[in-house]
Amino acid sequence: MEVGYQFEPLHKEEITHSQLVRYAGASGDFNPIHTVVPFAESAGLGGVIAHGMLIMGFVGQAISQWFSTKDLVKFSTRFRAMTRPGEKITVQGSVVEETEDRWICQAEAVNEAGEVKVKSSFEIKKR
């Protein structure tokens, strides 16, 4: 591992309405902007949007494939753009910096058009 190292991207399946219902149930986040189309429309969102935490969850999955979660010490995410059913997300990431005992890494979740949905940074304990 070295600064600049690019991790193998994680390609996710197309997001479906069913997945959002499933994520609501699994996570306990039942805000209807994610699952109920008329509610989301009246909120001015033009339809349901995915939970930001589902997309961060994709990034979390990728991190847990790139490293052991036991070595993960910090993980932060900024939610940049809304994601809708029908979109396909890819998580990509790289090592951007190192300290004596940590790898400082970045990751982002993008759709097929390259739109950045979330931007994450995370730190991994060196072994």
Place this chain on the structure above:
Amino acid sequence: MESLSTGLQEKVGMKLDTYNFKIEKGKLRELALAIGDLREESLKGELVLPTFPTVVDFMGEETSTLEDLLGLNLQKVLHGEQEYEYLGEMKPGDDLTVTGVIENVYTKAAMDFFIIKKEFVNQHGETVLISRSTIIERH
């Protein structure tokens, strides 16, 4: 210019209800399935995914509590940022006690921002995680 109505300012420092949550394998598996993580370890409920603490948060507290406390309109609420500091290991079977506080509130660009800090302590009294969520309410 940042401005703040007195109603919001009063919420800074407000403590949220403490709750307990036991990490069960079935819940870990359910999250993995929802995310589409089909690795064996995930499906067996043996892997605590990095974002699981937010599931603990939603499941552990009455879902209406935070919204009621802050008086939020669900049609106007967005998640701005999420941060976790992993201080110890979380394992299936752990019994967590979670405390929370409204760390900061501010208004910017016609939106109210709420920073909520939570501390997760396991059954041995070890703080295993600190999380910070930024919740945004559009005006």
